[in-house]
Amino acid sequence: MKKITLLFTILITAFSCQNDDPISPVQDPLIVTEFRQNLSELNLFTGNLSDLNISSRAFKYELNTQLFTDYAHKQRLIALPExxxxxxxxxxLPIFPDNTVIAKTFYYNNDERDLTLGKTIIETRVLIKINGEWQTGDYKWNADQTEAVLDLNGSTVPVTWIDSNGVTNSINYKVPSNTDCFTCHRTYENITPIGPKLRNMNFEVNGLNQLDDFINQQYLTGLQGSSEVSSIVNWEDPSASLEDRARSYFEVNCAHCHIEGGDCETLSTLRLAFESSLEDSQIVQRKFSISLRISEYNEGFSMPFTGTTIVHDEGVALLQAYLDTL
Known part of the structure; x- marks a missing residue:
């Protein structure tokens, strides 16, 4: 009987210790907040790099209206310090803490009609906020899709893909240099993010307002809910007004240069931020120039100056329809 009692006591003790000291879940490595030679060294992704599985220490974000970059798809993420x-x-833009990392990966589906045929990843652009200032770096993916290497000088990558209509498309995709990055991300002499403005993230993603989700996850603080934030519309949404769709397109694709402190501040009278009034925007006065410079691709003349090598037919059709009403 004593032996049975002793065995029972040992089992109870072991069980109690197991409950008092649960196994801690394995955490992903800390995000590296400096530019390393290889993208994998930043720990933004887990598992096979080309799968683009985002680290649990970062989160994905979406934009209601997206920047056009030669029909490339993009995956966007933000990694905040603990x-x-x-x-x-x-x-x-919200105020980002030091050591925030923002990354955007550009890729093409090999065949838009059959996503199981895989994708070709071209580049991952990275912004890191260091000592109050944003720094840029661009990682170019290798042909084997196993790694991306820091490339500050820019390059050209031939890309071919089949679109949803079964048409084969080929372009010479331009990976930007660090100088090109500054051209678009410039606010006076400082580098700033472009995409993650709250008004362009204020919409439903998978049935839940994205900003409300950020608030619930404590990624975003200082407000009670998404109703406190204005929003731009999806330029492809036919239920929105033509004016709002066109102004949203201008906001995302053009305004970062055509604002005070932007690269085109002294080169153009256009001011294309969504909140600018039509009178202050100078769109009416410059509509013929706008039409000319968006309707063809001519390097050094067409708009935008950087980031594209072909005309965005759908975007041009939208803007031209809007300009024709003015």
Whole structure:
């Protein structure tokens, strides 16, 4: 009987210890907040790099209207330091804490009709906020899709893909240099993000408002809910007004240069931020110039200056329809 009692006591003790000291879940490695030679060294992704599985220490974000880049698809992510958040600062960019990493990966599906045929990843652009200032770096993916290497000088990559209509498309995709990055990300003499403005993230993703989700996850603080933020529309949404769709397109594709402190501040009178009034935007006065410079691709003349090598037919059709009403 004593032996049975002793065995029972040992089992109870072992069970109690197991409950008091649960096995901690394995955490992904910390995000590296400096530019390394290889993308894999930043720990933004887990598993096979080309699968683009985002680390649990980062989160994905979407934009209601997206920048056109020669029909490339994009995956966007933000990695915040532990126990920090983005802080609400109006409808534009939130205030990001130091050591925030923002990354955008550009890729083409090999055949839009059959996604099981895989994708070709071209580049991953990275912004890191270091000591209060944003720094840029671009990682170019190798042909084997096993790694991306830091490339600050830019290059040209031939790309071929089949679109949803079964048409084969071929372009010479331009990976930007660090100088090109500064051209678009410039606000006076500082580098700033372009895409993650709150007004362009204020929409439903998978049935839940994205900003409300960020607030619930404590990624975004300083406001109670998404109703406190204005929003631009999806330029492809036919239920929105033609004016709102066109102004949203201008906001994302053109305004980062055509604003005070932007690269085109002294080169053009256009001011294309969504909140600019039609009178202040100068769109009416410049509509013939706009039409000319978006309707053909001529390097050094067509708009935008950088980031594309072909005309965005659908975008041009939208803008031209809007300009024709003015």
């Amino acid at each position: 126990n920090t958040s983005m802080q609400y600062d109006g409808n534009g």
